[in-house]
Amino acid sequence: MECVIEIRHVHEEVEVVSGMMCLEKEFTVGHLIDQHQLEVREKRCIQGKMGRPPCCDKEGVKKGPWTPEEDIILVSYIQEHGPGNWKAVPAKTGLSRCSKSCRLRWTNYLRPGIKRGNFTEEEEKMIIHLQALLGNRWAAIAAYLPQRTDNDIKNYWNTYLKKKLNKLEASGSEGSLGHVGVSVSQPMSRGQWERRLQTDIQMAKKALSEALSPNKASSTLLAESNSKLSNHNTGSFYNSTKPTQSICYASSADNIARLLKGWMKNTPKASRSTTQNSFNNLAGAGADTASSEGTTKGSTHNAELSETFETLFGYESLESSNSEFSPSLSPEGTLFQDESKPVIAGIDIPFSLLEKWLLDDAGCQDKLSF
């Protein structure tokens, strides 16, 4: 295929004025892409090697942090085709990323419904409860925290909660976490270990059933979700000293949030309730960032990108966009999380056999009105 494209330079980027890239995806006039992307595509055109580069091929596969431009390309592709078939994504988007990287970027960052920022007290409790019950099965744990990714939870556990629990254990204080019966690895005899395990399981069962009770924790959880991120540490149960670092990626999260906001217009009420909150949080966080742009680097770039999003996708046009792209109706069902993820607010919480068994055993069934 002949590579014919007319462009004009706009600052660091190039704007497609006319023509078509040598990709299956046609970039419309006005589409802004960065110089690097253009070079990559031009190079491939020249080499006649358009198409999918081998996944994880060491050469030609970009690694490291994603740029906002790459995010735009990925999101726009997924907007058109929906998530899935990741193997084809690099080829079809021209991204110099392996399919895995694209999938991870989407599932851990760009996908709608992701809540960023500090974990709430309820979320923290849930993680502790579930980790005690399920171990390091982060995907399973994430299933009970609809707005958090397994990666987020895993990171939070490894960098913060685990240390906090170890500290509490080391100080000999049950502290505020004693009630959850959390196991903290420590040398102990088999007997001690078994007794401890039994206690842990019993307490975790109880704690989990309480945490998952729609009348209690779940409603609280959702209420928490509605609260502003800035209030997270106010009156924290643990009086968390974790520094506020809500949105490190706000410069682009703002843009992504604005883009994705359009999608939510097509989302049915039931699923929107939780997701919209996260968008509000996300957008709000972005707005917060914007409000303090004087101290936020790249704010100008940020503003430009926001414009780019509007230019590219236009919120209004999304009103009539493909309903397939509505998060709750996604083909994969993974726009939020995997399809097995329980709807915390929606009463229907499918438990695994193990969890059911554990909860049944604890006689907590009466607390769970599924």
Next chain:
DNA sequence: AAGATTTACAACCGCAGGGTA
């Protein structure tokens, strides 16, 4: 103020499992 250290989190890597030809 500057260097050292810690923290937080995005991203990568390797493996496992499911689907399919």
Next chain:
DNA sequence: GTACCCTGCGGTTGTAAATCT
């Protein structure tokens, strides 16, 4: 049955930002 492809998961690493000395 099996080889291959694709995806998901959990462990780990790299690095920027924050904090400390």
